[in-house]
Amino acid sequence: MFTFVHRKLLAITEMLEWIKTTSENEDFGKLVRELDADLRIRDGEEHAFYAQFNKTASIKHVIVAYDQNIAVGCGAIKVFSEDTMEVKRMYVLPERRGEGIASIILAALEEWCKSLGYYRCVLETGKKQPEAIRLYQKNGYHLIPNYGQYLNVENSVCFEKRIL
Numbered sequence: 582m583f584t585f586v587h588r589k590l591l592a593i594t595e596m597l598e599w600i601k602t603t604s605e606n607e608d609f610g611k612l613v614r615e616l617d618a619d620l621r622i623r624d625g626e627e628h629a630f631y632a633q634f635n636k637t638a639s640i641k642h643v644i645v646a647y648d649q650n651i652a653v654g655c656g657a658i659k660v661f662s663e664d665t666m667e668v669k670r671m672y673v674l675p676e677r678r679g680e681g682i683a684s685i686i687l688a689a690l691e692e693w694c695k696s697l698g699y700y701r702c703v704l705e706t707g708k709k710q711p712e713a714i715r716l717y718q719k720n721g722y723h724l725i726p727n728y729g730q731y732l733n734v735e736n737s738v739c740f741e742k743r744i745l
Contacts, residue, residue: 597682598647599689604640608652612645616672623709640669642697644689646682653677656686658694661703666694668704671713683716691744700745705731708738
């Protein structure tokens with residue numbers, strides 16, 4: 582039996598179209614510029630540190646979601662290790678948040694990871710992005726120690742999810 586939430590997600594899924602593309606996609610570029618503008622405000626002085634790890638050149642696995650031919654959200658994955666992909670550049674237009682679009686994009690990215698033979702996703706987000714933290718927790722991601730360049734960064738929180 583479908584709950585109200587399941588029905589809502591099903592309705593949104595039926596409304597949306599999405600494409601698998603690369604970082605060269607024009608709509609992805611536009612959404613990422615909006616994401617970066619938002620992060621510049623949220624991160625303040627720390628933005629330059631994070632920006633160096635969020636370059637989008639040559640990302641081969643990008644999803645852009647559309648509603649009536651308008652790009653409303655995006656996300657990407659890139660190889661992190663031989664069995665793990667890193668989720669990057671998740672963004673939904675502010676006026677479309679709360680509709681489940683980010684969860685749909687995230688699920689599509691996870692399916693793509695599986696089809697490529699990866700069984701784990703990791704990601705980093707900032708403590709100043711509580712809605713992102715809730716999104717990942719709601720979708721089964723678990724807090725892990727900060728990794729790589731985020732090791733001693735107090736504003737960063739890292740998550741993982743086993744997808745196989």
